[in-house]
Amino acid sequence: MTTLDQSFAALADPTRRALIARLAEGEATVQDLARPFSISQPAISRHLKVLEDAGLIETRIEGTARPRRLKPEAVAELWDFLGQYRALWDVQFQRLDAVLDGLAAHEQGTPEKPKGGHDGE
Amino acid sequence: MTTLDQSFAALADPTRRALIARLAEGEATVQDLARPFSISQPAISRHLKVLEDAGLIETRIEGTARPRRLKPEAVAELWDFLGQYRALWDVQFQRLDAVLDGLAAHEQGTPEKPKGGHDGE
DNA sequence: ATTCTATATAACGAGTTCATTATAGAGTCA
DNA sequence: TGACTCTATAATGAACTCGTTATATAGAAT
Numbered sequence: 122m123t124t125l126d127q128s129f130a131a132l133a134d135p136t137r138r139a140l141i142a143r144l145a146e147g148e149a150t151v152q153d154l155a156r157p158f159s160i161s162q163p164a165i166s167r168h169l170k171v172l173e174d175a176g177l178i179e180t181r182i183e184g185t186a187r188p189r190r191l192k193p194e195a196v197a198e199l200w201d202f203l204g205q206y207r208a209l210w211d212v213q214f215q216r217l218d219a220v221l222d223g224l225a226a227h228e229q230g231t232p233e234k235p236k237g238g239h240d241g242e
Numbered sequence: 243m244t245t246l247d248q249s250f251a252a253l254a255d256p257t258r259r260a261l262i263a264r265l266a267e268g269e270a271t272v273q274d275l276a277r278p279f280s281i282s283q284p285a286i287s288r289h290l291k292v293l294e295d296a297g298l299i300e301t302r303i304e305g306t307a308r309p310r311r312l313k314p315e316a317v318a319e320l321w322d323f324l325g326q327y328r329a330l331w332d333v334q335f336q337r338l339d340a341v342l343d344g345l346a347a348h349e350q351g352t353p354e355k356p357k358g359g360h361d362g363e
Numbered sequence: 364a365t366t367c368t369a370t371a372t373a374a375c376g377a378g379t380t381c382a383t384t385a386t387a388g389a390g391t392c393a
Numbered sequence: 394t395g396a397c398t399c400t401a402t403a404a405t406g407a408a409c410t411c412g413t414t415a416t417a418t419a420g421a422a423t
Contacts, residue, residue, distance in 0.1 A: 125253075126256060129250050129254035130380095132250040133246075133247055133251035134247070138246065141327070150399080150400090152399070152400090160381090161382075161384080162399085162400075162401095163382090163402080164381070164382060164383080166400065166402085167380095184389090184399085185388095186398095186400080191330060193328070193330040193331035194331050196327045197328075197331065200324050202259075203320055203321050203324065205266065206266065206314050206317045207314065209266060209314040210315050210317055210318070255410090271369075271370090272369070272370060282414080283369085284371075284372080284412090284415095285413080287370065287371060287372085288372095288410095288411080289411090292410095305419090305420060305421070306369045306370070306418095306420045306421075307368095307369060308369080308371095
């Protein structure tokens, strides 16, 4: 039942993540998607089926072509799941924040962001 | 190479997500973790190894016990990955946002997201 | 030392994944 | 119609996953 199973499993494959990255730029056919990869067209079609079964993409029919597009709203469930643990992460860093405060503000704009600045609500 | 592979694969298993949920409440030994499940201790130990290899948990040694604890900072990478696609999702919902704006601002700082209502297992 | 407890590891089997090649089906074009 | 293109599906094999039981290891308690 859990679609989290399918979604996480779908994203566990680097080829599928690359397909998603490509689709983030816009609709693409199987041909378009297969071209940059060194794997066969049937393999791509199967990856796309996995992504679609997970609800991450959807298919439109146009002649013989089947352009795929992202369904970004599918990310919501994963986002919420991770959000639970990101909250813990923030809590952990609250202590670190205190330490950093004690060390005085000696640097600004370091690669590490003590104040969890990851999302954009 | 990508640890995203390991992280997503680790989270694709419902037993492992349950282990993580338990660890979110605090450190726990293998015994603690195995008790609520109907699977064997070796199976739990292997799940924990998968989670640790993915960087999602860490182990402390205390006598013969090996209490595990969450490493919530490991969520950052996954969070960032999903964040790319959540941004697309936000764009899609900008039209909906406009509608909601029209309905007046009735709440501030709610935990619910614009399209809330997702469960967490 | 012996025994008990906590955990890890090995060996195995069923099921799944991911690639391949070969082929089928549907739409387009001459 | 026949030939061509785009995509899906079937058959197959290697590798991995996830459970099991049996056993090994390490520390604690007696």
